Amino acid sequence: MKKNFLNAVIITIAVLMAACSNEDEMTPATPQQPGNMKGAKTVLIYMAGRNDLTDAVTPDLNEIKEGSRLLGDEDNLLVFVRSYMGSDVPWLARIRNGQVTDSVSLTDLGIKSSDGLMRASDPMVMKGVMRYVFNRYPAATGHYGLVLWGHGTGWLINNEVKADTRAYGVDTGDHEKFEKGLWINIPTLVEVLRGMPHLKYIMGDCCNLMCLENLYELRDVCDYIIGSPAEIPVQGAPYDQIVPDLFADGQFYTSIIDKYYESVDGTLPLTAVKTCEMEHVAQATRKALQAVKDNIGQSYADMTGAIHYYYTDAHADHQQEFNIFYDAGNFFLNHASKEVYQQWREALEKAVVARRMATWWSTDKIWRFVYSDFTVTEENFHGVSMFVPQDPTKGNYAKYNEDIRRLEWYHAVGI
Secondary structure (H helix, E strand, O other): OEOOHHHHHHHHHHHHHHHHHHHHHHOOOOOOOOOOOOEEEEEEEEEEEOOOOHHHHHHHHHHHHHHHOOOOOOEEEEEEEEEOOOOOOOEEEEEEOOEEEEEEEHHHHOOOOOOOOOOOOOHHHHHHHHHHHHHHOOEEEEEEEEEEEOOEOOOOOOOEOOOOOOOEEEEOOOOOOHHHOEEEOHHHHHHHHOOOOOEEEEEEEOOOOOEHHHHHHOOOOEEEEEEOOOOOEOOOOOHHHHHHHHHOOOOHHHHHHHHHHHHOOOOOOEEEEEHHHHHHHHHHHHHHHHHHHHHHOOOOOOOOOOOEEEEOOOOOOOOHHHEEEEEHHHHHHHHOOHHHHHHHHHHHHHHEEEEEOOOOOOOOOOHHHHOOOOOOOOOOOOOOEEOOOOOOOOOOHHHHHHHHHHOHHHHHHOO
16 A cells, blocks of 8 residues: 555544544454354454554555445454554454444554564464464355555565565554565465465565466465455545455456456556466467567667656656566567567466556555656556566666565576
C-alpha cells in the first residue's frame, strides 16, 4: 500500500469517527479455552500495520466486520492485527456477524518472537499466528485463504527479519520511523506456509506482489494468487464488498478483482494467477529469454518506453535507470520475434485467469514525472512484472543484478 497526503487526511478522519464507537473492539479479550471450532471454510486476513499504514487499520476492520454479516455461521473469518492503535500487543480474533469474537493476544497465546518485539514480519510470529488459526479453526472443506494486508515491495532486497530478501509486512517494532522497520521475504514466507494447510489462494492487499519472481516462489503453497503488479492506494480493497468472495467457489477471483477495480475507479491494474501453470511460464520464459539474448548479444535490453510498475528512488530526478518491475509481456513484445512472443504469451494466458488493465495507478510519487515515459494499452499490458537485468553502472542495477540470483526464478529461467 502507498500513502499520499489526501488519503492520509481521509483515513485520519475515518479513524477518529470509528474510534468513538469501536474502541472497545480493538482491545483483546480473555483467550477462549482450547478447542476445535471446525467450519466449512477458513480465511485469515493478516494485517501488518505497525508502520505508516496504521491509520488504515480501523477503517478496514470496520469494512471487514460489515462484510462478515454476509457469511454463513459455518465460515471462519479471522484477523490478525498489528498496529500502533490501542494495545501494542498484536492480537487476533474471529469476525462474525459484524462483531469481534474469540479475541486473544499473542502474549496470552505464548507466541514468541525473534527479538521480543512481536513484529508481524517475524517468521516466528507468523508461524505462531497461523498455527493457532488453522488448528483452532480448521476448514472441513479444505478451503483456506490468506490475505496479506500492508506494505509490499515485490522481491527487492533490504533489511529483514530473516534470510535475504524483503517483500512484505514491514514492521517498525518499538520505532516510529519507517526505515527502522524489518520485512519478511517471499522465500521465508514460503517456508512458513509449507508448514500450514495448503491454501486455496493468497490475496495481496499490498504493492507489487504480482511479479513472476514472487508467483514462481509461491507456486507450491497455494492454488491462486491475486493482487497487483503496481503500487496500490492506501485504502486498499473494499472488504465490505469482497469478504463473501473470499469464501466463494468457482471463479471467485474474478469477483474480487472486479469489485476492487470498481472501488478505485479503474485506477489499479489487477491480476489473478493459477499457480500450477507457473512451471510452464518459467519454461516458456527461459526459451524466450534465450532468443532475446541471441538477438541482442552481450548488450543490455533497451527498456525505453517499457511499462514499469515501480520506481525505486524518489530523489534521483526520475531517471530511467531507477525504474524496475517491468511488464513481462511488454519486454518480450519489444525484444522477441513475433513467433517467440506468441509462444510465451500462450503460456502466460494459461496462468493468468483474470486481469484488469489500468492506464495509471495511485502512487506516493509524482505520477506525471515518474510514470510519463510509457503508455499502457490493451496490446502491451500483461498484468505481471519481471526483472530485466540492466547496465550495472547505472542506478541500483549492480545490486539488483546480483540480488536476483537468490530467487528460484533466476535459476529456473536462466536470467
